[in-house]
Amino acid sequence: MKNNFIHYIQRQIILDNPDEAASPFYAELQAYDLGFETPRFHVTRSKSWPVSDIKEDDVIWLVGQLSASWGKLPPAIDAKIVVGEIEEINHAEGKSKTRFTAKEGSAWFPLIDATDILSSLEVVLKAGEIKRPYSPKKDNLGQAFQSLKKIHDSSALNNFASEILSKEFEFISYRIADGTKSAFTRAEEQIQLGSAVFWDRWSLPRRLAERRELVSDEALNKFLMGKIQESSLVWGIESPRYDEEGSYSQKEKQLALTLKKYAASSDL
Template identity: 40%
Template sequence: MHLHDTEPTSPEYAAHQSPEEGFINPVYHSIAINSGVAAKIEQGDTIWLFSQLSSPWGNFPPSLDGKIEVAKIDKNNNMPGRYRFDAGIESRWYPLYDASTLVSKISTTNAARKIQPLLSANQQTVGQALRFPREIFNPRCLIDHATAIEQMAPDFISYRIQDGTEQAFGLARRLIQNGRSVFWDRWSLPRRLSERHQEVDAAALDEHIMEIIRGSRVVWGVSSELYGLTGSYSQLEKQFSEQLGKFREFPPWRAD
């Protein structure tokens, strides 16, 4: 098993995907061929992806972003200097969920087969530690963490980007501090949409959002002047979650 960081602007996500791909499950992951452990990854291995969101209002804790169950390895692809690892059917994305305790427990094995903690004294962030992929020594804690997330219904945050992003960030941070997993589009939608604003299939996006709302614990509607306006995604999310009895306005905050 192997660990890697996910940077939204990197080639791992910048290569072409069709407009309907990547919503529910990853399609592939790529790693530079000069990353030592990349050449050791085999079909059937698992690549675990971590990331950490930052914002003008503060940072989130590190979170498990996804897992790639390697179904195929393509060393002769259209990404020069990189291995492409096609994702199997068990691959998946994860919602926001605090992985601070997890990353403090993970140990890795270096090229000399020496066991060392994932985070060293001079590597304070998961991004620094995972600039290059690492081989996991003790995967059980990671598997248990992933299982816990998979068994938890996420809290869905519905808001307007134009005037509700700061409040949405504060709500997401509070939910995470209270041990919840969180679906927030800044994290949970395909990076090519949330980071690079590339075109995606509208029908696939609509159905993905509806499916997440169906499976959510609660839908938080972040109140703002523009929230719920006709034709907006926030209107769609609010109306659908109200039909399911899951809508909850924010503020106020209600812990349960």
């Protein structure tokens, strides 16, 4: 029988990024390698229970709450990691970390409010006690799941995840240079309406989300265009630099217009 675990991942929008794609800043933020379609791995430095109990084919659910200087979005499921190879990686000074490779069945998730499901989730403590660690009133998502925890019954979470992946999603197209805050506001509004939202600040590995306009990457471009084709609607955040020649946002807008699914969002 597969065991399910849950772990909080801090997701924060940072605007004052270095201009060089090779900067160590981006290496630190590369949490999941270059996994556009699905996560590649998850890493923890913890050696405490239940990390040692995780086996191949178990599932690690990553959850988070995207925050910025102007606010934060509702709690959401970041990724599902179906555990493959488990590797202990040693570092200097005797320190080490555990790397869980993600195998088939792993997935990224769009932004959708997961407050209800996460607040009802029960975890098992080492001594066998069962408790609900997350309370929306306390706003304690990070504290509740900052250490990796074993889920008591994952059936409701599995059902919720399946619903998210089968649900139509809306794509947010924006310019990092001057449209990030407005994109955040649009994402917040659509999530409040119950929509699932693909926004690269959440739906891509952090390294790619932060540096995508600093590199010319055919695979990334193909992936984003594919997501536009899959989406039900494309919100274009029409900031002053949104439609600049050669930008990702210009390509996204042109495709969305061709597919007749473009909605301008210039009034935020």
